Every structure is written in structure tokens, then in C-alpha cells.
Amino acid sequence: MTKIDSKIPEGPLAQKWTNYKNNQKLVNPANKRRLDVIVVGTGLAGASAGASLAEMGFKVKSFTIQDSPRRAHSIAAQGGINAAKNYPNDGDSVYRLFYDTIKGGDYRSREANVYRLAEVSNSIIDQCVAQGVPFAREYGGYLANRSFGGAQVSRTFYAKGQTGQQLLLGAYQALMRQVHEGNVELHTRTELVEIVIIDGKARGIITRNLITGELERHFGHAVVIASGGYGNTFFLSTNAMGSNGSAAWKAYQNGAFFANPAFVQIHPTCIPVHGEFQSKLTLMSESLRNDGRIWVPKKKEDAEAIRAGKLKPTEIAEEDRDYYLERRYPAFGNLVPRDVASRAAKERCDAGYGVGATGLAVYLDFKDAIERLGRDAIEARYGNLFQMYEKIVDENPYETPMMIYPAIHYTMGGLWVDYELQTNIPGLFAIGEANFSDHGANRLGASALMQGLADGYFVLPYTIQNYLADDIRTPRMSTDLPEFEEKEKKVKDRFKKLLSINGKYSVDHIHKELGHVMWDFVGMARNKEGLQKALDRILEIKKEFWTNVRIPGKLEGINLELEKAGRLADFIEIGELMARDALNREESCGGHFREEYQTKEGEALRRDDEFAYVSCWEYKGDDKEPVMHKETLKFEYVELKQRNYK
Amino acid sequence: MEKNINLKLKVWRQDGPKAKGRFETYEVKNISTDSSFLEMMDVLNEQLIQEGKEPVAFDHDCREGICGMCSMYINGHPHGPDEDITTCQLHMRKFKDGETVTIEPWRSAAFPVIKDLMVNRNAFDEIIAAGGYVSVSTGGVPDANSIPIPKEAADEAMDAASCIGCGACVAACKNGSAMLFVSAKVSQLALLPQGKVERARRAKAMVAKMDELGFGNCTNTGACEVECPKGVSITNIARLNREYLMAKFKD
Numbered sequence: 001m002t003k004i005d006s007k008i009p010e011g012p013l014a015q016k017w018t019n020y021k022n023n024q025k026l027v028n029p030a031n032k033r034r035l036d037v038i039v040v041g042t043g044l045a046g047a048s049a050g051a052s053l054a055e056m057g058f059k060v061k062s063f064t065i066q067d068s069p070r071r072a073h074s075i076a077a078q079g080g081i082n083a084a085k086n087y088p089n090d091g092d093s094v095y096r097l098f099y100d101t102i103k104g105g106d107y108r109s110r111e112a113n114v115y116r117l118a119e120v121s122n123s124i125i126d127q128c129v130a131q132g133v134p135f136a137r138e139y140g141g142y143l144a145n146r147s148f149g150g151a152q153v154s155r156t157f158y159a160k161g162q163t164g165q166q167l168l169l170g171a172y173q174a175l176m177r178q179v180h181e182g183n184v185e186l187h188t189r190t191e192l193v194e195i196v197i198i199d200g201k202a203r204g205i206i207t208r209n210l211i212t213g214e215l216e217r218h219f220g221h222a223v224v225i226a227s228g229g230y231g232n233t234f235f236l237s238t239n240a241m242g243s244n245g246s247a248a249w250k251a252y253q254n255g256a257f258f259a260n261p262a263f264v265q266i267h268p269t270c271i272p273v274h275g276e277f278q279s280k281l282t283l284m285s286e287s288l289r290n291d292g293r294i295w296v297p298k299k300k301e302d303a304e305a306i307r308a309g310k311l312k313p314t315e316i317a318e319e320d321r322d323y324y325l326e327r328r329y330p331a332f333g334n335l336v337p338r339d340v341a342s343r344a345a346k347e348r349c350d351a352g353y354g355v356g357a358t359g360l361a362v363y364l365d366f367k368d369a370i371e372r373l374g375r376d377a378i379e380a381r382y383g384n385l386f387q388m389y390e391k392i393v394d395e396n397p398y399e400t401p402m403m404i405y406p407a408i409h410y411t412m413g414g415l416w417v418d419y420e421l422q423t424n425i426p427g428l429f430a431i432g433e434a435n436f437s438d439h440g441a442n443r444l445g446a447s448a449l450m451q452g453l454a455d456g457y458f459v460l461p462y463t464i465q466n467y468l469a470d471d472i473r474t475p476r477m478s479t480d481l482p483e484f485e486e487k488e489k490k491v492k493d494r495f496k497k498l499l500s501i502n503g504k505y506s507v508d509h510i511h512k513e514l515g516h517v518m519w520d521f522v523g524m525a526r527n528k529e530g531l532q533k534a535l536d537r538i539l540e541i542k543k544e545f546w547t548n549v550r551i552p553g554k555l556e557g558i559n560l561e562l563e564k565a566g567r568l569a570d571f572i573e574i575g576e577l578m579a580r581d582a583l584n585r586e587e588s589c590g591g592h593f594r595e596e597y598q599t600k601e602g603e604a605l606r607r608d609d610e611f612a613y614v615s616c617w618e619y620k621g622d623d624k625e626p627v628m629h630k631e632t633l634k635f636e637y638v639e640l641k642q643r644n645y646k
Numbered sequence: 647m648e649k650n651i652n653l654k655l656k657v658w659r660q661d662g663p664k665a666k667g668r669f670e671t672y673e674v675k676n677i678s679t680d681s682s683f684l685e686m687m688d689v690l691n692e693q694l695i696q697e698g699k700e701p702v703a704f705d706h707d708c709r710e711g712i713c714g715m716c717s718m719y720i721n722g723h724p725h726g727p728d729e730d731i732t733t734c735q736l737h738m739r740k741f742k743d744g745e746t747v748t749i750e751p752w753r754s755a756a757f758p759v760i761k762d763l764m765v766n767r768n769a770f771d772e773i774i775a776a777g778g779y780v781s782v783s784t785g786g787v788p789d790a791n792s793i794p795i796p797k798e799a800a801d802e803a804m805d806a807a808s809c810i811g812c813g814a815c816v817a818a819c820k821n822g823s824a825m826l827f828v829s830a831k832v833s834q835l836a837l838l839p840q841g842k843v844e845r846a847r848r849a850k851a852m853v854a855k856m857d858e859l860g861f862g863n864c865t866n867t868g869a870c871e872v873e874c875p876k877g878v879s880i881t882n883i884a885r886l887n888r889e890y891l892m893a894k895f896k897d
Contacts, residue, residue: 048784055783057652067705068771071713087791101834123785131782132841134804134834141794160804165712169807173779180775188768211760232661240707274648274680279688280709388711391728391735392682457784506695508688552700557662558761560703 004257004616004631007418008112013637014094017116019514020419021462025469032057035468036476038205038220040247042069042175044168044449045432046226048456051174054183056461058468061218062175062209065242065563068188070172073228073240074452078165078285078385079148081128081449088145092153094118099638101447104150104337105412105440106215106590106606107640108260108614110633112419113437118257120458121450125157127457131170135159148445149286150645156446161285161384167449171456190216191563192247194487195223195254195428202428203477206487208495210563214555215488217479221471222427222464224458225251229411229433231264233571233578234523235515237408238270238283244567245574248434249414255421257416257616257629258564259436261574262582265443265591266524267409268341271392272361281407282392284364285385286445289334291369291378292402294341294361296353298322303353313355313401320623332645339591339604340645342406346524347602349405356403365401374576406524410448412439412591413581416616416631420463421455427471429464431455436614441569441590468514495555498565503548507564510545514568514575517541522579527595531583538576545572577617577626584628587611599642608640650676651743655690657702659751661756664765679739683726684709684716686738698885709734714810717817718763719750723873724814724873732812732875752817756824756860767813769859770827773871777792777851778831780840799837806833808876815870815878821862826870828852829886830878836889846893 009020027035035058039050054060066072086092097118102109125143129135135157136144145154159166178184189210194202202223207216230245251260269284270571297303298320304428305311324344326333336344345362348354354363370378375398379386386397393403415423415430417437422429432452439447521534545568553559588597588604589611597605614631652675660667674693677686684706690699707715716733720726726736741747749763757765807830815826832849835841841848864883871880 001667052784062726066707066715067767068715068811070771071715073713076708076710076712085790125790126787127782127784129790129793130780130782130840132803132838134800134807134836134838135790136804137797137800139797140790141796158802160808162712165810166804166807174782174784176771176775176780177779179771186771188771194793240713241709242707275678277678277681277685277689279682279685282710387730388735391731391737394680394737394739461784506692508692550695552698554696558703558764558806560702 004629005418006110006631007420008110009419013111014114016112017119024462024466027465027469027472029057031472032061034063035059037222037464038218039063039224039226040205041072041226041228041434042172043072043074043226043228043432043434044171044452045434045456046224047072047168047171048225048453049173049224050184051171051178051430052457052461053464054178054181055421060178061187061220063187063190063192065191065210066188069175069186070169072168073243074168074449075165076240077449078161078283079287080146080158080446081124081167082155082161082444082446083125083157083450084118084149084155085122085125087143090153092155094565094640096153096638097121097155100151101438102309102638103643104441104444105442105586106604106636106643107440107608107612108589108633109438110439111635111637112212112265116459117451119452120454120638123458124450124453128167128170130351131174133159133166133170137616146287146290147335149289149335150444158287161287161382161420164449167453171453192227192250193491193566194251196483196487197254198477198481198483201426201522204479204484206484206491211558213493213554213559217484217488219319219477219479221468221474222429224416224460225428225430225436226432229414230571230574231408231411233514233575234408234518235511236273236278236281236519238267238281241280244570246567246570248430249570249574251415251423251425251428252619254425255619257618258413258423258577259416259616260413260441260581261617262579262585262592263408263412263441264408264578265338265412266342266406268338268345268406269364271389272356272403272405272406273359280389283407283409284389284402284404286338288364288382288385292334292364292366292383293323293368294325294334294362294364295321295323296348296355300352301355303355303359305356307357307359318504322353327646334644337442337444342524343593344407361403361405363401364404366397367401369426370398370484410443412436412441412443418616420466421460422463422467427467430459431460441592460492472611495562495566498549498562498569499551499555501547501549503550505544505548506550507561507568510541510549511568511571514538514541514572518575518578522575522582525595526582527594528583534579535576535583538572538579542572545569580626581615581617584615606642612640648678648680650678651738651741652706653677653741654746656746656748659702659762660759662761667759671867677738679737681738682709682734683720683736683738684734686812702763706734710826711735712810714812716811717752717765719752719817721748724752724817725875728875730875732810752813754816754822756822757813757816767798767811769861770811770813770824772859773824773828773852773855774831776855777848780835781844793839795838803837806837806878806882809878810876812875814873814875816861818869818873819862820867820869821865823864823870824856824861825883825886826874826878826880827883832889833882833885836885845889846872849886849889849893
């Protein structure tokens, strides 16, 4: 059995990162110039890592499937980024941010990683301000903060409702500066299709040029996967249409462990589904829960009348409204963590109190906030979100409550990495959403941006040196080596096979089918029977895909359907592994809710004695069952408790 | 309320950058008025695939109006007839049953067509690479609260920074000018103390790159501001002109 070594440094929790940095190996400037680092993805993690490594003197090759690094889906993050600055003097500290993140993740993440994340969080804010990121400010000229779910302090920095955009543009500009300096070789509209391993180490990638269709080979002394999450397995999610799990999946197929694939975050505040042609779901920022109150009608007949279009929400009297989050969780109220809020919405809708035409929606109401603060104040805080809502739904949220429902948003699971963010394949690193490391079974709001930038600006640039220091005598390798040759041939054969199927159904058609199975059985509530059914159905879908998909066009030139098909082939397999992992984890924790394991009040029931581990799946071949290894989680500094937001 | 409509689509098809383009006409039926314009395009493509034809190539990604990837010229307007939104946020309730909708790519010398409705906007990245940043490397920066910034300046910088780099301003401009795009970045950074240090160098470098890449001149028609999905103001262009003149004056 492969040994799982998380490489956590010695010493007390607060000293580990400092100890690591004091003792790690470094690469001198003259040698950095001789080392190539491939970075796949240009979101917050990829762009910040690419820029930082290039600034230090490494030669970076940066890849994105979009036409520009600025398009990565990090751009869509709305609400904000956490840091332990304690500017509002409300009792925050590095320890508290660490503690909230561990607790929010339902005690399924590594203490040392999470502590480091909290520790570097403050440097991120400093860095972004220095880049000219226009964070919101108070009249005195100092930075403003707001609160987010799962925290009792205000530690979230924001730039209107476009925080992700502004942080990404900061990282993008830093990256473009290095492109200008000649330290970054940028490949846009280029997709990773294989990873090349030479003598057990990651040494390069095969890509497809999405314009010419040509397969290309690239060498790197190390390869960094920063390609985001796999939420689009569900077809409908808040992810961008192009977001995919394929780069991470290629890593898995080459032997990298895939950790906690079942841990998926369902975001409570999204615009509900409208119909069968729906292509994606739009998120309404969690920050709205600062001022909006969530409710459904108290009486079933009112809910029924609303669904039939006979009653308006504004006509329901105050005493006939059930503010169910405030009722169930008085301490945190509308600001409970995302998994708790999502399940509570599902519970009310399943019980027959849902609103909207489909009954799959709850209200998010700003009436009280508008009365208390005035319409102008609400507009200043959330104006762009309200406008977005009105454009999509055609209702004015200043006058009538918003309708929201949970949707797939983020994947906590991902490539297994050690403390150095290195997978179990030497030289292959994973950062940002693509790895599993910091969020456990549930991510707190405003922590994705924090983790992406922590990994890219302040962690990887250190830890990758510890690896590359042993590689300074390795010359750049030729891409004519048989390992490159062999991988390119494998890719070409796969594409040829896809194009030769010429069946009945479009890629989207099959993807929607997969999405339904995932949402019904591997979604917000899971059980043994359903998961077994999902595994059977996914196998059927896999077969259907490989015998009956229709992809027009050729390998040469632009072929958008072929791109989608390659990604869907991987999504199907990812979905299978998610169901397998969910079936294995016989407990409820964070975003993973097994109906068999709940308290009398319907809260998630963790089983720490048996499941306080990271499930690390090892690929054993296309038709073979994967093998699971356990990384046992040791908690030395926090006491494991049932999460309580009451 | 939701209803279903039928439409006739006149779509620009072009096989490659050098190929000759043409309009093709298609019909789509039973489109829900609650669906988005791109969802309507998905229906068209599904139909084309079923007919054994090649689907229409168009750029899109986030479908929530922030990535700046979608880029269609619809009935003579970049991002279509609605205001302050991108194509992906345009909804079919803005169209009438039986209407003919004309869909074209951005047309501008600096944005060559790649295929059908996809264009190459790398020129924007090149302009940013020329100087659209603060030259600060990771680490070694002061505490974020060490320099207070007046709220008004921060807010104004944020408004300028909300540009999504979609290129609608260039597509809308009869001269194909990129002044709104360039001025938004120059303004954002010139308004903040962190960006003031290299403001002269930045304005000159970005304008020089813009001219080099074949964008036209600004003649103050204001079309860019009208069509900008994020409402970026042309007062930024005035600020860019001032920044540029001041920079040149110092030479």
C-alpha cells in the first residue's frame, strides 16, 4: 500500500510555517532562470502563482482555455475575501480565522494547512491594495469590512459585488507584466489534454490548440495544476460553461490521488431553475444574507396559492411568514454556513412550503433592511446584484422579495496534496480549487478567493523551490522523447475515437442526463440506495456516451463540440468517483449529507471515530475499481465538536 | 409572464479569418421568453447538430455578465438591445414573436474574426501588458491600511475598474477606437496613490501600444459609453487625455 505522507512540519501549530520556511531548500537566482514551470489555469491561483514565480526569476509557461487570462471563473466571485486583520476591532485573530475555517469545514481538513491559510491571509490584502485593487473604504479612507456566513466577526474585504473580478484583474495584470518582461510564455485558447511523466516525475504536458486543433508538447521541470473545480459534473451549476475537471482528472489517471471527491458545496442563494433549456445557474452573493431575511409561508395553503399565481409574497402578513433560519438557528440566523442554509431550504420545500412556479424556491426579503437603512444604502451595497436579478427574473427585488434556491457552487474535494501543495507524483503540484486541501467538507464564504491567492502568492512560490532545488542540474528536456510521443498518440487516438462514434445525441444532451442523476442521487441529500443507483446509471450513461454521442467537425481547426465531449467523458468518470466516495463515507459532514446519519433535529451527524480521515482515491485502470487510501486527520489544537449554530 | 416565441435568425457564418463570410438564415421555435439569448443559441446549435450541420461558433463562459467573453452584435448593437448588460444576460422577453434577429461578430480591424461570431481580442491583453498595472512584485508591501484613500477616489476607481474587457466599446465605435478600455484602466490606477508613481509612463505606454495595434482615434461620438455593458463613463477618456498630455509635457 502506498504510504500517505502529508509532510506536516514539526513544532507548535503557530510555528510550523515559519519553521518550514526557515529550513526549506531555496534556488539561487542564476539557477531559477534555468528552470521551467508549467502553470495550467490562470484564475486567482494560477495567475498569482505564475506572476510570483516569474517575478522570482523562474521561466513560466502559462496556459488557459479562454482567449485571455482575465476570463477565468474566479472573476465571477462576488462577495469578498476573508483576512484576519481585525481592523473592526471585533475580536478577530489568526487563530479565530483558523478555528472558524476548521469548524466551518466540519473538521475534515488539516490543522496545519488551515492555520497557514489564516496566517498568510493578511498579506493577501496588503498585496492586493498595493496592486491597486479598489477595495471598499470608509469615509476616513480606511478599508471597510462586512460579515459572512459562519463567522461572528466582520473580516470580509470587498470591492462592491465584484471582489473576484478585482482580485483576478490584479493577478492578471501582475501576470501580464511578466509576459511583457519575457518571463511568462502565455498560451491562450489552449487546453491540457495529457500530463507527461518521465522517470516518475511530472515533466510536461500535451495540449490542444483550440484554434488550430493541433496537439502540442511542452516541457516543464514542474507542472502546477490550477484549473479549478469539477462542479459542472452536475451540468447545472454556478460555474462558468467552460469550467471543467479534466486537467485534475488527467493527473488522477496518471497516478495522483483524488481526495474527498464527494465534498461538493451547494450554495443556498442562487436564482431558481426556470426550464429545460437552462444552461447555468446564477449565484446571488452570500453577502445578501447580511441584510436579507429568508422565509417561506407558515401556512401550506399560502404556499400553494403562491405557486398557483393567486397570491403575492407582499400580501402575506408578517405573522404568517416563517423565517426558518432565524427560528432554527437564533445565534447565527440568516448567516449560518452554506451547507446548513441549503439543507434548511430543501427541507422546507420538500415539506411543501416552497414558492415560485415550481415550488423549488424560498424568499430572500430586503423589506426590513430597506425600512431600516433606506433604499439608497441597500442600493450602494448590492446595486449590481439587484440589477442582475431583475434582468434575469424580470422582478424588482426592491419591491418584491427575491426568490432563491440552492445550487452546486464549489468543490472542496480535488487532487490530494501534501503540506507543500505537491501531489503524490513528484513535480506535480495542485493549487486553488483544484486541490482538496483547506476547506474540509464545507467551505466558508469569502474563503475561496483567500485560498486561491494564498496558494499562488505566498505558499507555492516557497514550497516549489524545495522541490526544484534538487532539479537545478536537470537540463531542459526534448519534447521528442518517447514519453511525449506516447502521450500524444494516446490523446490523438482518443479524439479519433470520439469523432468516429457519430451517434444520435449531442454532448449537452448526455451531459444533462448525467446532471439529473448527480443532482437527484449525489446532491444535497444522499443515501446508500440512491448512491448505488447512481453508480449503475452513470455506467449506463458512460456506455451511451461512448456509443451514441454525435460530434460534428474534425480534429483540425475549431471544434467546440469536441472540446465539450472530451470534458464530458471526464465528468462522467468524476461523477462515478463522487458517488463511490459518498457511498463510502457513512456519516454526514459539511456538504456531504447522508440521510441515514442525522440527529433527531435533522442536523448532520458526524462519526469522528470512523471517518476523521481524507479519502484518497487511486486510479487502477479504466475498467478497474479505484483503491482508497486514508489520510487520518489528527487534531491536536481543536476539539472536535458537533457544529452548533443555534 | 413566460411565453414561447418563434424567431428567424440571420447569423454571420465565416469558416476562418481569411474565409469569405455570409449570412445564413435559421428558424427557432418555442423559445421561452424566460431563457437567455445564449440559451436560445444553444437551442439553435442543438438543432444544427441534429441536422448534421456544424453549430455556430461563439464565445461565452460565465453567463452572468462578468467574464467579458460573450461578444455578439445583435440587431445593430453590441450585446443587443437591452441596456447595461452583456449578451449572456439578455433575455428573450426583449424580442417579439416572429421577429427577425440579425447576429454578427464584433467588427473592427483590431479584432479579426476567428470563426463565425468569435473574434480575437488579444490586442487588449497586449495593451495591459504594455503598462496596465502597478509594478509591484509579490511581498514586501506595506500594511493595507497604511495609506488612507478618500472614499470618493476609491469609489471612482472602482467604477473605472468595473470594465470587463469585452470590447463592445471598440465594436460600437465607428473609428474602432479602444479609448474607453484604455482610459478605464489608466483612470483606475491614476486615482489611487499606489498607481500615481508611474502614471506618466503608464499612459504613454498604453496609448502607444493601442496606436500600434491598429485601433482608431477617438472623435467623441460617445457610442462606446452608450453600449458599454458596465456603464463605464467617457469622463475616463477626458482623464486619459489629461494624463497623456501631462506625461508628454514632461518629456
